[in-house]
Amino acid sequence: MSRIIPAIAALLAASLFLAAGQAEARNPLRHRPYMMYGLPAPYAGKVNPLPADAANIAAGGALYREHCVSCHGASGRGDGEAGRDLNPPPADIAFIIGRPVATDEFLFWTISEGGEPLKTDMPVFKDVLSEKERWQVILYLGAGFPTQPAE
Numbered sequence: 571m572s573r574i575i576p577a578i579a580a581l582l583a584a585s586l587f588l589a590a591g592q593a594e595a596r597n598p599l600r601h602r603p604y605m606m607y608g609l610p611a612p613y614a615g616k617v618n619p620l621p622a623d624a625a626n627i628a629a630g631g632a633l634y635r636e637h638c639v640s641c642h643g644a645s646g647r648g649d650g651e652a653g654r655d656l657n658p659p660p661a662d663i664a665f666i667i668g669r670p671v672a673t674d675e676f677l678f679w680t681i682s683e684g685g686e687p688l689k690t691d692m693p694v695f696k697d698v699l700s701e702k703e704r705w706q707v708i709l710y711l712g713a714g715f716p717t718q719p720a721e
């Protein structure tokens with residue numbers, strides 16, 4: 571028993587380390603500049619004005635399936651078909667949700683300005699989705715990518 575527990579702890583630590591390494595590879599670009607320099611106006615300090623209710627999450631889900639799933643995959647792991655050959659690859663959004671980097675302002679900026687500031691293939695959505703639609707998508711991400719609209 572006394573030997574098993576440290577062994578389990580070591581295994582657990584190793585798998586956590588590996589998981590973090592993999593996610594790091596899929597989320598390499600935006601986190602550091604955001605953490606170090608913050609965001610430009612008009613994104614700095616933006617907060618989602620919509621309630622996380624079933625209607626907004628369902629609307630966000632429909633938008634996610636239309637505009638994002640091809641690259642980011644159904645559960646947000648960055649494993650969509652259209653993202654296979656992209657460099658850098660589509661981010662693992664599921665990994666960042668609930669972590670400190672995934673603030674409203676960070677997500678809103680990323681989706682609005684896309685890969686333009688960083689020269690990546692993440693599309694620019696500010697002229698494709700209204701502000702409200704962008705916030706609805708963000709609520710869907712925050713809800714953990716439910717497959718069925720929340721009741």
Ligand code: HEC
Nearest residue numbers: 597600637638641658659660661666680685690691692693
């Ligand atoms: C053509 C493929 C493609 C589509 C479609 C796409 N993305 Fe992305 N996305 C990327 C790539 C590539 C990255 C990684 C590079 C970057 O951060 O710019 C990325 C990064 C992100 C990030 C940054 C996550 C992080 O941890 O840094 C978020 C959030 C995101 N996408 C959300 C979305 C949402 C929401 C949609 C739909 C409205 C969407 N993306 C559509 C390719 C795509």
